[in-house]
Amino acid sequence: MSSxxxxxxxxxxxxxxxxxxxxxxxxxxxxxxLSFKIEGAIREAFVQKNWEKAYNKHDNGFRMTIEAEVKxxxxxxxxxxxxxxxxxxxxTRNPKIPYRIWVSIVKDDTPYYPLTVxxxxxxxxxxxxxxxxxxxxxxxxxxxxxxxxxxxxxxHEYAEPEEIRAKTNVVELRxxx
Numbered sequence: 412m413s414s415x416x417x418x419x420x421x422x423x424x425x426x427x428x429x430x431x432x433x434x435x436x437x438x439x440x441x442x443x444x445l446s447f448k449i450e451g452a453i454r455e456a457f458v459q460k461n462w463e464k465a466y467n468k469h470d471n472g473f474r475m476t477i478e479a480e481v482k483x484x485x486x487x488x489x490x491x492x493x494x495x496x497x498x499x500x501x502x503t504r505n506p507k508i509p510y511r512i513w514v515s516i517v518k519d520d521t522p523y524y525p526l527t528v529x530x531x532x533x534x535x536x537x538x539x540x541x542x543x544x545x546x547x548x549x550x551x552x553x554x555x556x557x558x559x560x561x562x563x564x565x566x567h568e569y570a571e572p573e574e575i576r577a578k579t580n581v582v583e584l585r586x587x588x
Contacts (some may be wrong), residue, residue: 421451428481428558434585435546441584442543445479445558447577449536453570455553456500457535459510463567466500466512467567473498475535477566481542483554489544494519496535535587549586557581 429441430495459474465471474497480490497517498501498528508528516534525531542558563574 413442419452419575421449421453421575423560423562423575424450426558426560426577426579428556428579428582430582430584432558432584433587434587435544435549436587437547439546441546442541442550442583443481443558444541445560445579446537446539447560447579448538449475449562449575453564453573454536456569457532459467459512462500462514463510463512465568466502470568471500472565473500473506473535473570475565477538478561479540480559481544481556481583482559483537483556487519488548488554488556489542491538494540496519496530496538498535502549536538546586549587551583553583555581555583 427445429444429446431444432513435441447481453561461575470576474495476495477525478491478493480489481488499515500512501515502511514525514531516525518534523534526532558579560577560579561574564572564577566569566572
């Protein structure tokens with residue numbers, strides 16, 4: 412870490428919700444794109460020297476639960492959608508990696524083997540999720556959709572348990588019968 416003091420907490424930045432169309436009909440799905448980044452203490456602590464310390468103390472997994480709820484005003488129209496990101500620490504003999512202990516990231520049930528710490532952090536903490544919403548789920552009329560996000564993880568050698576929340580921007584659209 413740098414000589415400046417590390418952040419004492421984690422937070423969500425850049426929480427945005429984007430829509431595929433300005434209007435949606437009952438027979439067509441609406442595609443929403445949710446994106447955000449998890450920054451702060453947890454991202455800065457998720458580095459190779461901490462992986463090594465954790466691995467030596469048999470703390471070789473990290474699990475982060477993300478819940479997203481799409482709302483139209485106060486009414487929930489999708490969710491809570493729950494997905495999990497995982498990191499597994501392991502002993503590597505990969506000649507491209509100059510360390511003994513490294514990490515694999517499981518994102519959307521697909522394992523990734525990053526070659527840099529920055530790539531590992533990006534795979535784990537940068538979220539870009541597509542949400543399909545059936546047009547029939549939206550009543551006719553105009554809607555102001557937003558997404559409430561909740562992220563949490565447990566205690567590890569390099570992190571305290573934490574839960575962070577954020578809300579996206581509002582997107583307006585029209586539902587037609």
